[in-house]
Structure formats: C-alpha cells, structure tokens
Amino acid sequence: MNETQTDIILPGDASRGVTRRDALRTLVAGGMLATTAGGLLTHTGTALAATPKKGGRIRVAVGAGSTADTLDPARGSNIADFVRHFMFYNCLTTIDDKLAPQMELAESITTKDAVTWTIKLRKDVRFHDGKPLTPADVVYSLQRHKIPATASKAKAVADEFAEIKATGPDEVTLKLDSANADLPAILGTSHFAIIKDGTTDFSTANGTGPYTCKEFRPGVRSIGAANKAYWKPGKPYLDEIEYFSIADEAARVNALLSGDVHLINALNPRSAPMLQAARGFTLFESKTGHYTDIIMRDNLGPLKNPDFVLAMKYLQDREQIRKVSMRGYATIGNDQPIQPNNRYYLAGLPQRTYDLDKAKYHLQKSGMAGSTVPLIASTAANGSVDTAQIMQLSAQKVGLNLDIKRMPADGYWSNHWAKHPLSFGNINPRPTADLIFTLFYKSNSPQNVSGWKNEKFDQLLDLARGETNEAKRKQMYGDMQVLVNENCGVGIPIFNHSLDGFTNKLKGYGAHPLAGLMGYMFAEHVWLDS
Amino acid sequence: MNGQTLRLIVNRLGVALLTLLAVSVVVFAITSLLPGDAAQALLGQESTPELLAALRQKFGLDQPAYLRYVHWLGGLLAGNPGNALANGLPVAQLIGSRLPNSLVLAAAAAAVSVPVALTIGITSAMARGSLYDRVVNVATVWVVSVPEFLIATVAVLVFAVKLRWLSALSRIDDIATFGDFVRAYAMPVMTLCCVIVAQMARMTRAAVIDQLTSSYVEMARLKGVRPVRMVLTHALPNAVGPIANAVALSLAYLIGGVIIVESIFNYPGIASLMVDSVTMRDMPVVQACAMLFCAAYLVLLTTADVIAILSNPRLRK
Numbered sequence: 001m002n003e004t005q006t007d008i009i010l011p012g013d014a015s016r017g018v019t020r021r022d023a024l025r026t027l028v029a030g031g032m033l034a035t036t037a038g039g040l041l042t043h044t045g046t047a048l049a050a051t052p053k054k055g056g057r058i059r060v061a062v063g064a065g066s067t068a069d070t071l072d073p074a075r076g077s078n079i080a081d082f083v084r085h086f087m088f089y090n091c092l093t094t095i096d097d098k099l100a101p102q103m104e105l106a107e108s109i110t111t112k113d114a115v116t117w118t119i120k121l122r123k124d125v126r127f128h129d130g131k132p133l134t135p136a137d138v139v140y141s142l143q144r145h146k147i148p149a150t151a152s153k154a155k156a157v158a159d160e161f162a163e164i165k166a167t168g169p170d171e172v173t174l175k176l177d178s179a180n181a182d183l184p185a186i187l188g189t190s191h192f193a194i195i196k197d198g199t200t201d202f203s204t205a206n207g208t209g210p211y212t213c214k215e216f217r218p219g220v221r222s223i224g225a226a227n228k229a230y231w232k233p234g235k236p237y238l239d240e241i242e243y244f245s246i247a248d249e250a251a252r253v254n255a256l257l258s259g260d261v262h263l264i265n266a267l268n269p270r271s272a273p274m275l276q277a278a279r280g281f282t283l284f285e286s287k288t289g290h291y292t293d294i295i296m297r298d299n300l301g302p303l304k305n306p307d308f309v310l311a312m313k314y315l316q317d318r319e320q321i322r323k324v325s326m327r328g329y330a331t332i333g334n335d336q337p338i339q340p341n342n343r344y345y346l347a348g349l350p351q352r353t354y355d356l357d358k359a360k361y362h363l364q365k366s367g368m369a370g371s372t373v374p375l376i377a378s379t380a381a382n383g384s385v386d387t388a389q390i391m392q393l394s395a396q397k398v399g400l401n402l403d404i405k406r407m408p409a410d411g412y413w414s415n416h417w418a419k420h421p422l423s424f425g426n427i428n429p430r431p432t433a434d435l436i437f438t439l440f441y442k443s444n445s446p447q448n449v450s451g452w453k454n455e456k457f458d459q460l461l462d463l464a465r466g467e468t469n470e471a472k473r474k475q476m477y478g479d480m481q482v483l484v485n486e487n488c489g490v491g492i493p494i495f496n497h498s499l500d501g502f503t504n505k506l507k508g509y510g511a512h513p514l515a516g517l518m519g520y521m522f523a524e525h526v527w528l529d530s
Numbered sequence: 531m532n533g534q535t536l537r538l539i540v541n542r543l544g545v546a547l548l549t550l551l552a553v554s555v556v557v558f559a560i561t562s563l564l565p566g567d568a569a570q571a572l573l574g575q576e577s578t579p580e581l582l583a584a585l586r587q588k589f590g591l592d593q594p595a596y597l598r599y600v601h602w603l604g605g606l607l608a609g610n611p612g613n614a615l616a617n618g619l620p621v622a623q624l625i626g627s628r629l630p631n632s633l634v635l636a637a638a639a640a641a642v643s644v645p646v647a648l649t650i651g652i653t654s655a656m657a658r659g660s661l662y663d664r665v666v667n668v669a670t671v672w673v674v675s676v677p678e679f680l681i682a683t684v685a686v687l688v689f690a691v692k693l694r695w696l697s698a699l700s701r702i703d704d705i706a707t708f709g710d711f712v713r714a715y716a717m718p719v720m721t722l723c724c725v726i727v728a729q730m731a732r733m734t735r736a737a738v739i740d741q742l743t744s745s746y747v748e749m750a751r752l753k754g755v756r757p758v759r760m761v762l763t764h765a766l767p768n769a770v771g772p773i774a775n776a777v778a779l780s781l782a783y784l785i786g787g788v789i790i791v792e793s794i795f796n797y798p799g800i801a802s803l804m805v806d807s808v809t810m811r812d813m814p815v816v817q818a819c820a821m822l823f824c825a826a827y828l829v830l831l832t833t834a835d836v837i838a839i840l841s842n843p844r845l846r847k
Contacts, residue, residue, distance in 0.1 A: 066616070066806040066809065066810060067616050067617060067624065067806045067807060067810065067812065067815070068572065068616035068617055068806075068810050068812070069617070070617060075572075077572065077574055148580070148581065148584035148585075149584070149588060151572065151573075151581070151585055151588070153573070153574075155578075155581060156578060217627065218616075218617050218619070219798070219802075219803065219806055220627070220798045221703070244796070246699070246796045247793060248793045250683060251686070251698070251699075251793065251795070251796060254683075254686045254687065254691055254698045255698045255699050255796070257691045257698075258690035258691045258694060258697065259694065260690070260697050260698045260701070410808070410809060411564065411565045411566045413566075413570070413574060414565060414566035414567075414570040414571070415566060446577070446578045446579065
C-alpha cells in the first residue's frame with residue numbers, strides 16, 4: 001500500500017477494533033466510501049481533490065477483449081466494449097455511484113405517468129464531425145435496438161419503447177408499452193449511447209463523447225484523442241488514451257508493474273499482495289454487485305423440493321467462501337441479488353448464516369440425506385471452483401455428497417450454466433433492481449436461471465416498475481428481496497468486489513457499484529500527475 | 531534435375547494438395563462438433579430464443595452442415611474465405627492484419643535460432659564425446675524441458691519488472707528505430723529460441739554424426755582432409771535432408787503455434803486470432819486459420835522434402 005494510504009480518505013469504521021489486514025483492505029475500499037461523500041457525477045468526492053492537470057497519454061489494459069470488439073454501442077458485450085463506448089459516446093443520462101440516473105445529453109427527462117416521457121436535449125452538444133446533436137439522432141439511436149438485425153444486447157428492454165419521435169427542435173417524446181419508472185437509468189447504459197442519425201458503419205466512432213476515435217482495430221487496440229470541443233468544460237483531461245486487452249492476468253499485472261501500462265482491471269485477488277508490495281501503485285477495490293450464485297434448478301430432478309433448497313442455503317459458509325474464493329475482497333451476500341450499496345437494498349432482512357443444524361434438519365425433511373448430487377463448477381463462473389469445494393466439505397458434515405464436476409470455461413455459458421440441477425453462474429451488476437429481477441428472476445424470462453415461478457413476485461415486479469413514488473418502490477423491492485431470499489433456488493454467498501490497479505500518477509479515480517474502471521467511465525474523469 | 535526427381539517432386543506436391551483437402555473436411559467437421567455457436571457466444575446472458583434465431587439466420591447457421599461446407603470450400607477456392615461472424619470484417623482482412631506480425635516474429639526467431647542451432651549441432655558432432663558435447667547436450671535438453679510460459683514469465687519478471695530494461699509487452703505499433711525493434715522482440719524471440727533450438731541442434735548433431743561414421747568420411751580422413759573442411763564439404767551436404775526437415779518443423783510451429791508467447795507478450799499474431807475466434811465460435815475465421823496453418827506446414831515440409839530429394843547425390847546428375 002505504502003504511498004497510497006495518503007491518497008485515500010480513511011473510512012469511519014477503520015478505527016473500530018479491526019485487524020491490520022482488515023484495515024488495509026478497508027483502506028483499499030476507501031475510494032468507494034469517499035465518493036459517496038461528495039459530488040457524484042464529477043467524482044469530486046474522491047480523496048485528495050487536487051486541481052486536475054491537463055495533458056498526458058495513458059495506456060490502459062483490460063482483461064476482456066477479442067476480435068469481437070465493437071464500436072456499435074448496441075452490440076457491446078463486455079467491459080472492453082463498454083469502456084470504449086463511454087470514451088467515444090455519451091448517453092442521455094449517466095448512472096451515478098448510487099445507481100441513480102443524472103442528466104447527461106438530456107437536459108431534463110420528465111413524465112407524469114412513467115409511460116410517456118419528454119426528453120429535452122442539451123443545445124450545446126456536437127458530434128466529433130462537428131454536426132450538432134438533434135432529436136433525429138436520438139430517435140435513430142433508440143429505435144435501432146428494436147430491429148433484430150441490429151443484434152442489440154438491449155433488444156428486450158427496447159421492445160418496450162412503443163413510440164419514439166421528435167416533438168420539437170430539441171425535444172424527443174418516448175412512449176412506453178407500460179409504465180417503467182426506471183427509464184432514465186436504462187438510458188444511461190452504454191447500449192443506449194447516442195450515435196449520429198443513419199450510422200451503419202462502425203469501423204470508426206462518430207459520437208459526442210470526451211475522446212475522438214483515432215484508431216480502432218478489433219482485438220488489437222483503440223486510441224482515443226481528447227475531444228477539444230467536448231461539451232463539458234475543461235474535460236477530458238488527458239490528451240490520449242491507448243486502450244487494449246491483455247487477456248492473461250499475470251501478464252497484465254506485469255505490464256503494470258513494469259510501467260508499460262498505467263491502469264489495469266480485473267486483478268485476481270491472489271495478485272493483490274504483489275501489487276501492494278510494489279512501490280508507486282494503487283490497488284483499488286470497487287464494491288460491485290457482481291455475484292457468483294449457486295443455481296438450484298427448480299424444474300430439473302429432485303430439487304423441486306423447497307427443503308433441499310433451504311438446506312443448500314444454510315450450507316454456505318459465507319465467511320469461508322469470502323476468504324477462500326475472493327481472499328476477502330467481497331461482501332457477504334444474503335441469497336438475494338440486491339447488494340448493500342444499492343438504494344433499494346433491504347437492510348432489515350435477517351442475514352442467513354452458516355448453520356449445519358438447520359441444514360441437516362431441512363436436508364432430512366427433503367428426503368435427500370445420504371444421496372449424491374452432482375455440482376457443476378467452472379473457472380468461467382468466478383471463484384465457483386473454490387466455493388464448490390467449501391460447499392462439498394460442509395455438505396459432508398450433514399450427510400450430503402456433492403460430487404463436483406469441473407467443466408471447461410469454453411462454452412460453459414451455452415452448455416452448462418443453469419442446465420443441471422446444481423450449477424454455478426455469475427451475474428454482472430445491472431443498473432436497476434428492476435433489470436436484475438426481470439432478467440434473472442421473473443418467471444417468464446429465458447434467463448430465469450433457477451426456473452423459479454412466484455406469482456406474487458411477478459406482480460410486485462410489474463407494480464414496482466411503474467411506481468414513481470420512491471418510498472413505495474423501495475418497499476416493494478424490499479418485499480421482493482424477502483421472497484427471493486426465502487423461496488428462490490438461488491444461493492448468493494457473496495458479492496465479489498472488482499479490483500483495479502494503477503500507477504499513483506493517475507489521479508481522479510473513483511469507485512462505482514456497477515463495475516471497476518469507475519463503472520466503465522474512467523476515461524473522462526482521470527488525469528495524470530507528472 | 532532428371533525425370534525421376536521431377537516425378538518425385540510432383541508426387542510430393544500432389545500428396546500435399548490432397549492432404550489439404552482432407553484437412554478441410556476434418557477442420558469443418560471438428561469445428562461443427564464444438565458445443566455452442568457464434569450466436570450464443572455473441573449474445574451471452576442477453577440471449578433469447580427469438581434473438582438467437584434471428585442471428586443464426588443472419589450468419590447462415592440455420593443451414594445444414596454439408597451446405598455450409600460446400601459454400602465455404604467454394605468461397606475458399608475462389609479466394610474469398612467469407613466474413614467473420616463476430617465483427618463482420620472480411621476474414622482475409624483480419625488474417626491479413628495479423629499474418630505479417632506472425633511472419634516477422636517467426637522470421638526473427640528463425641534468424642536467431644537456425645544459425646545457433648546449426649552451430650551447436652555441428653560443433654558438438656565434431657567434438658563428439660567431449661566435455662563440450664556433453665554440456666551442450668544436457669543444456670539443450672534442459673532448456674527444451676522448461677515450458678515456454680515459465681521462461682517467458684520469468685524473463686518478464688527479471689528484464690521488465692525488476693530491471694526495467696525491456697518492455698513487458700511486445701508493442702509493435704510503436705516501433706520507429708532498430709533499437710525499438712530489438713527491445714520489442716528480444717524477449718519473445720528469446721523464449722521461442724529456447725523452445726526450438728534444442729530440437730534443431732540435436733537433429734543436426736545426429737545427422738552429422740551419422741555421416742561422420744560412414745566409410746566415405748573415413749576415406750576422406752585417410753586422405754588427410756582437415757576436420758572443418760571434412761564436415762562442411764563432405765559430411766554436411768549429405769546431412770541436409772534431415773536438417774531441413776527439423777528446421778521446417780520448427781518454422782511451421784513458429785507460424786501457428788506460438789499462442790503462449792503471443793498471449794504473454796500481448797503480441798497481435800495469428801495464433802491469438804484463432805484462439806479468440808474459437809472462443810467466439812467464429813467459424814469462418816477458425817477454419818481459415820486452420821487451413822492457413824496446415825498450408826504453411828505442408829509448404830514447409832514439402833520444401834524440406836524437395837530439398838532432401840535435390841540434395842540426394844543418387845538423384846543428381
């Protein structure tokens with residue numbers, strides 16, 4: 001850690017009798033807590049808010065990236081794409097570090113009934129080719145998601161756009177099929193970035209974002225050069241960002257340590273000590289809502305039995321899983337997908353603990369005691385192999401034999417994920433509670449991994465989506481968390497944190513609950529201290 | 531060159547072409563066996579049956595396998611291997627942007643390793659049984675037994691992370707001077723040399739020793755020919771066949787098989803393109819790469835065969 005300690009504000013609880021190891025870890029997490037104190041969008045809350053310096057060039061290496069790299073925001077599929085899209089494009093809104101939407105290209109987004117939305121656009125925004133932002137660009141950018149040939153990752157969401165049309169010189173009206181109070185947040189995801197009307201060629205990017213696309217070669221590298229005419233005064237700070245992927249984690253860490261790159265993401269928790277021991281680097285922890293879950297598939301085999309599901313949930317030794325699979329860089333989960341730093345998190349939900357007696361009781365009640373059940377794990381699902389082994393040991397103690405079957409990472413998602421009675425998956429954070437619940441828990445969703453069907457849950461989900469009263473909404477999402485925690489065949493032992501590493505010369509960095517790399521949006525916030 | 535030699539060479543070329551055709555069937559069949567397809571790989575967690583069907587139709591994955599094979603082979607013969615599924619770029623363009631990098635790396639590695647290997651092989655053959663021979667023998671076996679990822683990682687830790695002499699990545703886009711070139715290529719080339727020098731050196735040693743024990747060399751020695759001249763003008767020309775084969779095998783490996791070096795040094799070569807494409811189930815790229823590797827292998831081996839045929843004095847006139 002060395003010098004980095006001065007760079008990060010001590011969170012309040014670090015002085016409360018904790019071990020040195022924990023204190024160090026909290027220090028790393030400090031960036032997260034610090035940002036909640038100050039301004040959200042500008043990340044002025046990040047510690048040591050010195051005046052940003054202009055200029056400089058950085059190289060950034062991320063873990064993901066392949067020949068499938070794209071400049072088409074609709075097709076962005078992983079962190080490599082999302083970061084690139086936030087370099088070159090803007091969305092109508094942006095999602096802040098409490099997962100609340102803030103205005104970006106939109107000056108205001110208003111609605112009375114959460115069905116018809118009026119979007120007022122900023123008047124001072126220009127694309128990289130010098131053309132001004134017009135309602136036609138917004139209509140085109142949103143409309144194209146509905147066309148199957150676009151192959152948009154957000155098609156399911158965009159299918160709810162009933163009508164999108166320009167209703168003034170700087171106004172767009174968007175009508176939904178049914179009420180959805182989350183629309184502003186949804187519009188802040190990179191898939192809904194605004195591109196120029198009529199764009200079909202994505203060999204380069206013509207956006208409104210902080211950097212212009214100087215070079216783009218899929219699977220090789222992208223270069224962004226500062227957009228001198230950026231509509232946010234003073235930004236971006238850097239002259240240029242060279243952005244590429246190094247898939248091999250050890251190579252990525254070495255590239256940072258040797259000074260070849262300035263910023264990397266997705267550090268394995270096992271590499272953390274190496275970075276901490278080196279001088280001049282910061283290990284940055286973001287408490288994201290990313291989780292690895294044990295899926296107990298409802299409609300396959302013996303697991304229809306709710307007692308078996310409960311037994312499995314009580315068998316999770318969460319503290320041990322946190323220590324072994326993530327080396328402590330994780331938050332304890334409670335078998336429901338809303339993480340503690342989400343504004344809809346239900347703090348009052350009792351924490352389910354590791355309880356062998358209860359596990360044994362439910363296991364015997366389920367009639368599965370003494371049986372052997374295969375448990376499918378893979379390195380594709382982060383930390384699942386370690387978690388499976390801990391589960392296996394716990395299960396032995398109550399007379400259940402979990403037979404771990406380790407599958408190759410290649411093809412895991414199409415062939416094994418949620419295709420066995422017991423398997424592991426992992427879920428990336430989504431910007432809204434509604435999206436997480438709709439995608440992975442609603443009874444008719446194709447990705448309802450556990451095959452869970454709960455009418456009350458589905459009703460609550462629909463109601464909450466259209467509810468514009470925040471207090472009522474929070475209540476409903478709380479009820480849903482209880483339902484999932486008690487009944488759904490998904491065990492969520494921990495939320496995995498995301499670890500980034502960077503040279504101490506890089507300033508202005510912050511944390512975001514969506515992902516590392518400042519929720520993919522670091523490019524316009526960071527600056528280089530010479 | 532006489533008629534018999536020509537016939538042998540034409541035979542070799544014919545066999546090479548047939549092999550290529552057989553490989554195209556095998557490559558296509560095996561890639562079809564891989565679980566999952568490009569549509570699933572691209573859509574990931576967001577896939578719905580409707581989107582999958584639309585994307586499969588767009589990619590032509592809804593057609594039966596034999597039709598896809600015929601289309602693909604037809605395109606390949608016409609010189610058009612199609613478009614990549616993952617990004618819609620022409621496969622030829624994707625390969626065209628990576629292949630030169632792989633060839634440069636292979637050429638650099640060959641330029642260093644072949645002379646070194648031949649020198650080691652010939653000198654240790656001449657000094658057979660000496661301390662030098664034994665040390666070199668043990669050392670080459672030792673080096674080839676260390677996996678390349680270990681050599682590469684240790685080299686990065688020492689030369690890039692600790693000493694900071696070299697770059698941990700082989701960033702070829704920023705090469706302006708010869709010095710830059712050496713810095714970018716030093717570690718990848720060194721790693722590859724560790725892998726291939728030993729094999730070539732040992733083959734060379736064996737081939738030369740084989741000749742040195744033959745009766746005509748004995749005759750030359752009785753005639754009073756000096757040792758160096760004896761090896762270079764008498765023994766070596768007859769050992770060219772096996773040596774050419776060993777060199778060809780190593781070079782073929784350098785063109786398509788250096789995935790570990792490419793990923794550790796983040797070198798944008800063709801092996802990582804293929805591995806990327808396998809993960810994405812981007813079959814047009816995978817198949818084109820596989821055919822390319824196979825063709826390179828065949829070209830090199832056939833060349834080695836032809837060299838062996840031409841260097842055979844019994845076929846010379």
